[in-house]
Amino acid sequence: MSAKSKLKFSLLAATAVFLFNPGLMPKALQSDTALRAQEIQAPGLGELLDSPANAGGKAGSVNAALALPASSADKAAASADTAVAINPHSKPGENPFQSSGSALAPKMAAQAPAVVAVTPAVLVGPAAVSHGPADVAAIATPVSLNPFESQMSHDDTQSADSVSVAPLKVDISALRYYAASKDLKRLGAEMRRLKDLYPDWQPPKDLFSQSVAIDEQPLWTIYARGDFASVRAEIARIQSANPKWQPSEDLIQKLKVGETRALILSATAQGRWRDVLSTAQAVPQIMVCQEMQVQWNVAEAFARLKNYAEAFDVYHYILSTCDDPAMRLATVQKAGLLLPSAGTTSLIALGRPLPDGGTEFEEIGFDGLRHDIGAFIEKGDFATMPQGEDLTRFVEFVQRTSSAKDATLIGWYFYSQKDWTSANAWFIQAAKYQRDPKSIEGVILTLRNMDRHADALQMARRYMTASPDIAKQYIEIVSGALTQDKASLKLEKDDADTFEKVVAEQKSALGGQALGWKYLASGDKAIAQKWFSDSVSWEPTEGGVIGLAVLASRAKNYATLTALKIKYASEFEGLRDFRVYKPRPARVASTRPVKVKKVEEKKGFFWFSKTNG
Template sequence: MLARSSVKTVLLCGCAILVLPVLSQVVSTQAGDMSPFASPAPVVPISAEAGSMAILPIDRTAQTSAQPAASVPVMPVTPQAASLGQSAMMPSPQDPKVLNVAPGENPFAPSAPPVAVPSAAPQAQMVSTGAKMLPAVLPPPAASAGENPFMSATPAPKSATDAAAAAQDPKVDDTALRYYASTRDLKRLGAELRRLKALYPNWEPPENLFDQAATVDEQPLWDMYAQGNYTGIRAELARLQTANPQWKPSADLLKKLSLAESRKVIDRAYGQGNWPQVISTAGQQPDLLVCGDMNTMWQVGEALAKTRDFNHSFELYKYILTRCDGTPERLATMQKASLLLPDVGIKSLLAFGRTLSDGKSEFVSIAFDGLRRRMGQAAAADQLAQRPADQDLQAFSTYVQSAQSADDAGLFGWYYYSQRQWQAASAWFLLATQYGSDPKNIEGLILAQRNLGKVGDAYALATQNMAKSDGIREQYIEMVASALTDKAPVLKVSGQDIATFRTAVFDAKSALGAQALGWKSLADSGAKDAAPLFAQSFEWDVTQGGVVGMAVVAARTREYTKLASLKAEYGKTYPELDNFKIYTRSRPVKTARVVPIKRPEHKKSLLAALFE
């Protein structure tokens, strides 16, 4: 039987290196003894092509009984020396120039050094690039999350003229003065005026001291803000200011409203893929680019990368990793960057990973995201996928077995399965089942075992685990169907096995399984028992086997009208129906017997006789 159509396979091209997981201990037992959690037994690796090598997981601890996989240290085999002729991916003319930089430095920065920012005033310079307003040089680290990454934490010193003006017009607290004016308490008002003049000789009392200030409750506006009704807030502000010309909304409300409106514009532009508008809006509202608004920074970073401005995209991701402390946000930032920036940028950003208590970097897993992507493309038979280098696969193998990552071990399995390296795929799938319980890895192990010719082991594994997923049950049905229909089946099944198979077929509504049962019944007991099975297969799915099976039953039971109907409807789709002939009974043609008509004789009259 062919492997499942959902699992795509590709042939090895040229003299590419095989990287097989050399497994010194893999389970290979008689049918019925195969288990994804059993203790491995030695197996001889398959021979590889000349000049190729294999990387397999290996268990150096001898075991005689099943033990939890977590307690068994698994170390990789060091590959033999071999050369890998792999051409480098040449950048297209539109690709930005990439510099060879130290970890943590921007490999996409212009070759010319940026304009230095004076240390006394580390103000971020904003450069305009069409619709983009972006920082030319990032400021020193900010104090805490929530600060603007593109604005200086220390304001620039004022000029002498500004200082003199500030001295002449000091900030005076006139709250009490205005209160006494509003209550018309002239005695206390005069005393407060004299006190303030004594403290600030150059200060002059405000001219609108006796103007009646309007009192407006902003709470309804804040309620509308909480609901996201920004358009309604603008309309209500216009109405209130028309009714109360002296009233001004609070600066806090106006600032938050402006940020919220810009954030909404960015969300809409991001959803539409309008990257220039995302960038320009963020440039007009730099206060949005803070650790407290992580989603907006992610959107802007993606927009910059999508417009191939890797320089500023790298700087934005770098800012997050150097200024923001949230562990989930930092990890998500690296994951997003790994999907957008070239590998050289990711390698540089990895330098900002913090060391965890176990001595490993918080980004150790993300370091292999690019390799995972290439392996996944190869497993999906992407002909344009770049084949991973052997040293990268070796490093990844070491990490997978150290981290005991079931997903990554399964990825190795599917990668080698796509390369038709069944031994390597089987070894990695087996390791994946020891690290985790994902049914997809058990399904991969069954497929690899079948391609290795170990149908008994595959059948036992599928029988034991078919309730875990539809994919495993499909593998089980395929193997038993082959055993029931092949002329020389490799797998022998008993009556009890067929009863179990029948239950699985009807649970899965498998047309293939129903056909197999139909052919078995046709051979054992005749067309009468096979007819409902082929009809059931036809009802679940119209396939060649089901249609041909119904035709065989119709021919044997001499239902020529039904056979003619099948040939008329499916004859062009399934040429096998041409082999069926339709017979009709010939009946003698009945001819009418010709009976001569006797006409009555007219008797001659006596008078006529006398005249003769």
């Protein structure tokens, strides 16, 4: 069975449940009070068939506001899957890439992450659970998840006999009090007491130094503006006046992170990928969930350098430690643009379970299939069409999640096959999932192709205010009824006024010329002239221009007819059939002088004999 046959068979099997249910036909929609035009909110009408890389939808593309520019050479390098070494034995959720051995590559922890990734059962079966000593040791041993924190090797690990003693914590508050008050007698007594208690203790060297209290709030205010250079300059100014003052450790650490973030962002914008990695490795504490953009930039740097194994580790680290659903989704979407498909597929398996039985990134997992169906709708290309099993899972996903967008996509697939009945069923189901004008438009189009013009008109009349495309369908249906010699569709009394109003609002050239021919047939040339003129002003079409030519010819307005032929004859061949008649010029008497030789009078008549002199 060919790919085309397998695809159609799988989708037809899912469609059958709708076709055998009479309640899914347009009458059900007509009686459904929930599908009222005033309740429909019209989204972008082109979103259903957009490719995943360009769609503004949740599963269609990466957040454009966070995407950073990259050179075309980098993009080409990232898309070269053929040179990528893939581990054929890797399981979903594991790193499928073999390390490139780059000196810049951080080594991820060998142990499992603290947050357990859930793998969809549809992709891999449940793994066997072991309760041996090795598992207990792995749980008891703390594991670093930061991709820039290397674990100690076995040789570096301290033995059980090597125990480090924590430094003594001696309370010297009283000692500093006596030093500040210059009470040397009590100061000496306190020092002897502490030496007796802690023989190895030594008094601090700055015991008699006076501490200076500096308000750091102005520094934090400058830091909040992101002006890190000014913070450093202000710290230096304060220390020049107070040499013994030191800023708080919190300020110093956050300032360091802020400066590192700025350097990484600048290097990313300029495509200096190695600088991105070296800067991040110098400050590993920046690789935290609060610095998501930095982590994305680091992962991108690895991917641009074709170090896909380490790029995957960074994405894996984010999904294993960070909980923000929007950030997690954006992480997988960004990975989908930079990693080969094997990496994206493995990351999708890390999606957490959802209450409806699906998983967190299940919808993204169907992006490739959506792209293939969209490619067929546009080009009829079956070269990359997926197997029937993938299509069956997709249909199950659509039905389980009530995805109106995907149901509409399947409807357009059948529409491109001219399978009007199946397309109609899927469009109706999509309309039940969500009152989207695009699915309503699909219902109207399929009804027209099924020669159910009355049902199509009724649907278009009800929902024509929902979107310009549905209004266009209404105009096309009524225009056909007005201009056909034997119209199969009977218009209602209110349709005339409604139709003229909609045509004017939409500035429809088709509707304008249809009204022009209607009034011309009824003998009302003035109104016909108006509608033909409006139609041509909105968009010059052959029907509108020919209408004006007919009116000009009947009125013997040859100047207007000539102007139409000059302007539109090369575009509309119908104008060649119109003939322009020019009146014969009046005979002009001779202006030469006449000489009268003689005048003879005969019976009351005068005869003139003339000679030309």
